[in-house]
Amino acid sequence: EKNDFDLPRNRQGTAIIGDPRNDENLLVSQIHRALLGFHNEVVKHILNNADGNPPGNKDLFEEARNTVTLHYHWIVLHEFLPLIVGEEMAADVIVNGRKFFKWEDRSDRPFIPVEFGGAAYRMGHTLIRETYNLNDAIQGLKLFDLPFFGTCPRQDCGESGGPSEEYNLDWNYFFDLGDATKLQFCRRVDAKIAKPLFELPFIHRSQDAPDSLPERNMRRGRTLKLPSGQDIAEAMGLSPLSNAQLGIDQINGLGGKAPLWFYILKESALTGDPGGAHLGPVGGRIVAETIVGMIDVVRDAILAPNDPLSWTPTLPDRDGNIGKFTMADLVCFKA
Template identity: 40%
Template structure:
């Protein structure tokens, strides 16, 4: 077989991945900075800050102002959301009554595309083509996942059906897997190995994108290089005890909420729509609501994509007033605000203040002028990280606190996963076709067709 699929297509590597890629049982959450005191803030203050008119609500008059655009393309926070769905799933309530020690993660803490593969053709046969079980089943026109007669998605993670963008990326991954199956068969790979080889190939290329494209755009190349060379200072999980830090899940990795645009164009020259309620999911996409992924990612030969919103600690109206089909029934109107939910979540899981984390990792905390207001006892970590990105990352990338948490966790999880490319073959690099110097998200989109 040609070197097109590199090490992941070799029999020896395939057997090593199969041996390492075993279920790990119920995963857990924990604190990345256990020595820091939890920040205690009045829940009423948190809800007011996140609700309409609060400090986290963007000014509607700023909608689509050029100064509101970040440097990176609009699709990257949605890619980040899929990564979140791949490694963490917390079923506990939004606020109140949360015992961090009792929380359990419904996902394995591995970047292994569990969100699309679930338990594979044997354990989740409804996701796969009955006539060709090595391939995913798609809708008749290939633009959607299959659905039952009530429109409920047959999908590896229902959260990927929450809006059009996560659904489109999920479907692209399904097409990419199916394309790899065809490619492997054309190279005479034995049929019993085709599914696993396609799965492993897609996972390793996805991991490569996370390390070499997604993270450098989000936290800066220098920090990524440091993590790869030296490892983390505060998060070095063992394979047998890998966990998701709450400072990551309930604060730093919710940065993407601050990158959501006020409105999106789905096709060139088309109208713009707010994310919610217009592009909400949990049902078949409307015929006029299909997404051209080159509108949110830069693709060679196409005009530049729309940009993400600058990080400034404020969320657009579509996230301040989420529809009920996203939140479910809520006991307080403020719980429809994603900003309120993020702030309350950090309080309920005992997160430290942003200032305390900054001092611990050895960087100067934000000043009151940078924060825009003083919080009693310290600033909630989620909001601190967004304001730090505005002031220390020019609104384009995370600052030293947020960047370190995200980089240490994602690269730490890859190092702790015995089946990842960083564990099995750190010198591996993609050999699937790439338009640029190395394989990236635009090449994955091309592979998906």
């Protein structure tokens, strides 16, 4: 039986989406499905407000795509980014612009800096919980017991190859829809990693392929020849944390300084009161400037010659108000 809250799939059960990695686990898969649903509701919203003069299919699609993109970017900039890097850092980069990530000076096409992909944004690994509540019926599910984390199809997959309806996410457990009793929070940004991530079940461990995610991250940083955390801090004009402050003694390589990924996690744990609520100054700057830099490209293409900073959401939120929009509004939006 078809699950209406699953991604569209072909007869082999493969999701019909641009990036197959978005179907690697249930949580990401259903976020992708929520965005598809949001797009379809935006199409209905445009038609409902066309005053008897609906746009043609091509113009309708372009308007819907731009509307979805701008609202999603608003959520990333004004809800997600302040939570991840802190309100002060987010506001500084959004309003005052980027200080260090000037891709325009190096390339005619935007790119993701290795410091972001190889270290700073891998802070997400420390946020991962050991168990998740999916809905009222499925509670405390271990991380790697989530559908698609491992081999599929399994007993938790429907005939289409996707998850059966019993695994559909109740968004009350993931976004603030008004029921605070159901909300489950991520872990703090620090150097403590959930135990299951030290033994990835889908990796066949060998000397060259460790099954520990932290070890894989450290090796990746070495392969990419990332600078140390202290070197990045100095390049940003910041006072770097010492190895003693980071709680480490002796390090081979990097001139005895801390690997960037580890530095960013420890820096976050030592930032703010309490620590670990968001990234610190080095990690936060890398993440904020990269995300804002990527969004600048798309927003300029859609909004030019308008000032991107002047744009505000045009769709109503859950209370019918216009001007703000959150992820909770996105997953609940109805035309």
